[in-house]
Amino acid sequence: MARMNLLQAINSALMIAMEENEKVMVFGEDVGYFGGVFRATSNLQEKFGRGRCFNTPLTEQGIIGFANGLASHGSVPIAEIQFGDYIFPAFDQIVNETAKFRYRSGGQFSCGTLTIRTPYGGGIAGGLYHSQSPEAFFAHVPGMKIVVPRNPYQAKGLLLSSIRDDNPVLFMEPKRLYRAAVGEVPEDDYELPLGKADIVKEGSDITLLAWGAQVEVVEKAAQKAEADGISCEIVDLQSILPWDRDTVAESVAKTGRLLISHEAPMTGGFAGEIAAAIQEACFLNLESPIARVCGLDTPYPLAHEKEYMPDELKVYEAIVRSVNF
Amino acid sequence: MARMNLLQAINSALMIAMEENEKVMVFGEDVGYFGGVFRATSNLQEKFGRGRCFNTPLTEQGIIGFANGLASHGSVPIAEIQFGDYIFPAFDQIVNETAKFRYRSGGQFSCGTLTIRTPYGGGIAGGLYHSQSPEAFFAHVPGMKIVVPRNPYQAKGLLLSSIRDDNPVLFMEPKRLYRAAVGEVPEDDYELPLGKADIVKEGSDITLLAWGAQVEVVEKAAQKAEADGISCEIVDLQSILPWDRDTVAESVAKTGRLLISHEAPMTGGFAGEIAAAIQEACFLNLESPIARVCGLDTPYPLAHEKEYMPDELKVYEAIVRSVNF
Amino acid sequence: MQDRDHLSNVGITHTAKIIANGIIDIPMLQLLQADGTSFEEAKLPDLDQETAVKIYETMKFIRVLDERMVSAQRQGRISFYLASTGEEAASAASAAALEPQDLIMSQYREQGALAYRGYTTEQFMNQMFSNEKEANKGRQMPIHYGDKPLNFMTISSPLGTQIPQAAGYAYGQKMAGEDAITICYFGEGAASEGDFHAGLNMAAVLKCPAIFFCRNNGYAISTPSNEQFAGDGIASRGIGYGIKTIRVDGNDALAVFAATTEARKIAIEEQCPVLIEAMTYRLAAHSTSDDPTGYRSKDEEEKWRQKDPISRLRNWLISKDWLDEEKDVESLEEMRQDVLKQLKLCEQVPVCSIEHIVEDVYDTPPWHLQEQLSELKDHIRKYPEAYPATAGRINNG
Amino acid sequence: MQDRDHLSNVGITHTAKIIANGIIDIPMLQLLQADGTSFEEAKLPDLDQETAVKIYETMKFIRVLDERMVSAQRQGRISFYLASTGEEAASAASAAALEPQDLIMSQYREQGALAYRGYTTEQFMNQMFSNEKEANKGRQMPIHYGDKPLNFMTISSPLGTQIPQAAGYAYGQKMAGEDAITICYFGEGAASEGDFHAGLNMAAVLKCPAIFFCRNNGYAISTPSNEQFAGDGIASRGIGYGIKTIRVDGNDALAVFAATTEARKIAIEEQCPVLIEAMTYRLAAHSTSDDPTGYRSKDEEEKWRQKDPISRLRNWLISKDWLDEEKDVESLEEMRQDVLKQLKLCEQVPVCSIEHIVEDVYDTPPWHLQEQLSELKDHIRKYPEAYPATAGRINNG
């Protein structure tokens, strides 16, 4: 075990994957010699050469197009999109190509070996274009897996699983926690299962569901609520697609209440999908409406970032409202 | 009044808009001399000249980028994307640019005059890439409006409103109905309001909610259910964003049940958002879980299209299940 | 850290002269005249009789297939077709210059390349009837061929997406030390997509052993090439990317073969991309959904019919005594019979059983797809008459 | 229907010669030598003293602003900054060649163009403090300027998106019969985006009166231009699009002015696009988040410091007797004072009131945004200490 921040945990996973399999290649904007603008890919080029870790020209659609081809060849591409906000030029390559490659060819060809890494999320004074949380866009794309870790330990184990999983995975890294989240992480290889939610804390009155950096926020809100005598169960979804409905439903069957929180705008966000599925699965268990505490339905603002965010106070208020329904 | 099919109704709206305002320009792939692959833009170039109705090079990101610039200049662009399946290369221009133009500039500049027209939907043996219903992707984009007509009359009135509305509108045309849907349409100018759902048929036992070509499907299912003595209220949402929550909630408060049906894959589809919002608004009214009858969570298949579709039989079955819950 | 100087190769001028279009003229390689005799100055490629005849037979076969399937579509037997009439040399002769281990990524009008590789009439038919014998399991519209054993990547409809993919695939071949390249076909229309720019630039920078083969056939559906670009075709763009480039007469099978042979040699030896622009003409309608009389004249088409690549090659073969005219007529008839026979056989083959609807989305169907399948099967069992294609074979799983 | 012939301008060859890189060499226009004297053969542009001095003063001001704001960022007074050190001539001198009615679309390193247009120190500061006095309402990060009265389009971070937008805007100007063009700035890195390809090609085909101005400063963050493209810079791509093109020394204000003047003339008179590639060097770090010592040498930077565009122009002005050296030093100090003063004033200005959070998403806030605002206001009223920037001024609406 070693103390690592989230970036170091990711770097450690990349090192292990590249050492283990020479087909693994890491590329994207500035990931080469420089090691990435956040330094997640530090030392990879030095260690594995320019052939296996390299800068690409500045074109996200090109990066993912190239990665799709490389994956279909049987290589194992790990493509970085510098910010989640800049993944949209690659949307067609992901939605129409990556995700549909296997299906359209009857399993003859696939992009199963592909992993796309990208930092996402706000709270860093980044405004419209360095703060977005685009997971819901990809949650509507059959064929993709989406994974979001909440801390260094999850990050390393989930990233290793994502790289080795034979399906294309979008791996979203909460950049607010890159250096802020520090924890014990095994230096060796380990995996954490995809598609499984993690019960962070058990409780009996309400289930709080979040992922990535937002888990910390609901944890703080839960502490506040516990001081009022409300017992919160906290679930980290971890995988957005496919998501672990059964674990969530079991929790809600027990607590009778559900609150979902994410930073992305409410309308069309993934909380909507969860709420729809859980009201169906737990119709007779629910004691109050499923609550969503999310970003506002506006672009992500700068000067009003604090007001925009679904912070612990807003989550706390929603817990209280739900319990007092 | 004249009998028109859906294409003719759209053509008529375009004619009126171009006659009225010389700033209106229509462009896209093959929309010029040829009049579009579906012929929605027939005769526009002939009538208004190549400057105002023209072919573009084959680049969707370019078409929308160009349209954004033209809109921000104060012209009134109506851009066609040949198939909804090919809108994804323009995703960045729509999500990061069109939708955020006004907000990021504090209202100094905007793409408010832009209308994007695109045919969408299945049932035409189109397989993966001529069948998609991408509305949910855009429903998560604050700043956009999304409109889907169900028949020629709605198409003309809603399109004229969309063109004149001072917000960017994605206008999605159910291509299965282009020639199949025929009805009485005023030859003159008229508008139908954006953001308003339309109660197609009143009923008391369950609310059936759909949009575009799917309205016809739920209508057929409703007929079958009525034969069993189940009274169905049918609501056509018409505007996906912003959507008319109050009309839907009022209907559900009355009927106590809601079924939502769309062709797009279930997970992450817009039915999820509606279900989430309505379970909150109508928690105490709901007598059974909100049901979703949607496309499967797969790419849109060809050989199994019939099995994939949320057809009237599937909707009917879900109505019965909901009422017998 | 080595110092960089991005001006090291830049010359200096002191006069503000704007460079206009036309400073480079990229000529078109032509070896055969319209009547099939070769130009005097022409240096013909090293092409043996067997290969030459195979190219010719492939082109002939494709012409037969195209004609037959356009009719089949009109008869309502298949839903869609897309012919390559007039462009057969571009795809067949380029494929002939490749090795079997080279990967082919095609746009959709390169049935000639596929047939050259050995895709059988039956395989063509199975794909077009999207039946259960087809390797792609009938998931896409007709003409979206794909066959792994033949190293022919399954076609996808969104235009241009295969261009950066080809760069990536070729990079994989290079890193794996394979003696193989990737060829990527696309139209001059698709070359307007952003993916074209991304793909060619990446291939140049990352030195990917790929041939980018543009069929410039003058049209993208109804859009003529002068509304598609304002420069000197697609070839002139190669220069901007620093990619070795050649323009060739796409209706001249020998020229196409020569150019592609040379391009493959460079791609392998120098491990770098090469761009080929083949000038041709889409004599066919864009597809069976299209009617070109709406946007071009019969006269214009007629001029190009005179440049038919098949008769041009035939004449040359005859002049070389490599082709027997009588046998040629016989084999045409045989091809027609074969196509008709397979058409009739394959249209009888059922589509895949319903389980396949959720397969290949992921490596294995996750819980939600299993749930959806099981509901769907229950539903089909309840209403078998509504789902005739699958109800008959539904299992009890 | 006129017959088309897409081969009408194509020459013929009978030898399979692959065209390699380097067949065209695009020279770089240079008028001033490094010491500020002009080349003998150079034909200098028609540039009056007033304009020349204004260009110079703008460059000087930007240098001062950049230095001050980089420090301000280090002090934690602003969150982010991005300097244009070494590249001031490219933006200031090009803007000087335009008319006020021309629209400027910039990438983010063109504060010189904005200052030349008359954006005040106070406006710069208001933007960087995202306060309520700023025209964009503080919605974006520092340096995302935009000002409608100055015809300077609000900057957006996603790279390259403004390129097809510029084509569209220029098309609008043309259709409206305006005596105006659009200039679109971007870096050589951004030119790798698909939007670059789409934008330039559309501008060429649709004959849009726009200047596409590429600052090739050798780097895109850490990525040197030889990992960005393999061709002859960005200028060589213009040929491929059939766009008139010129390459210019971006550190030579006179050359930039001359090239842009000529480009604007062509764009207006011929109603067509022109591409300018200005060769320069990013002496600054990419932004305050960047540390270039991680990827390039001090030596390399030093070489470029010797080519400083400001001293080059200063020397020329002095040689023309258009600049008083003493006053030059004084005005530098005045600029510094002015910047410091405005910095101190503007950092006190509050941000917009909370109502603005839902404005400008649509023309008017729809029901769901009204609902969200009203809940938010209730929440802030309940926890005012948690939202100090807005709680103090919350109204009771």
Ligand SMILES: Cc1ncc(C[n+]2csc(CCOP(=O)(O)OP(=O)(O)O)c2C)c(N)n1
């Ligand atoms: C991204 C995308 N946009 C639009 C289309 C619709 N479309 C299909 S073929 C075609 C024209 C292609 O022209 P070209 O590339 O020149 O090839 P050709 O048909 O001439 O062989 C268009 C616009 C598509 N398939 N994909």
Ligand SMILES: Cc1ncc(C[n+]2csc(CCOP(=O)(O)OP(=O)(O)O)c2C)c(N)n1
């Ligand atoms: C679409 C997109 N991808 C990535 C980025 C992150 N990014 C910001 S600036 C930059 C480098 C730009 O280089 P260049 O265009 O050469 O301009 P310069 O900074 O040299 O002036 C990158 C990669 C972005 N802003 N937008």
Ligand SMILES: [Mg+2]
């Ligand atoms: Mg073509």
Ligand SMILES: [Mg+2]
């Ligand atoms: Mg640069």
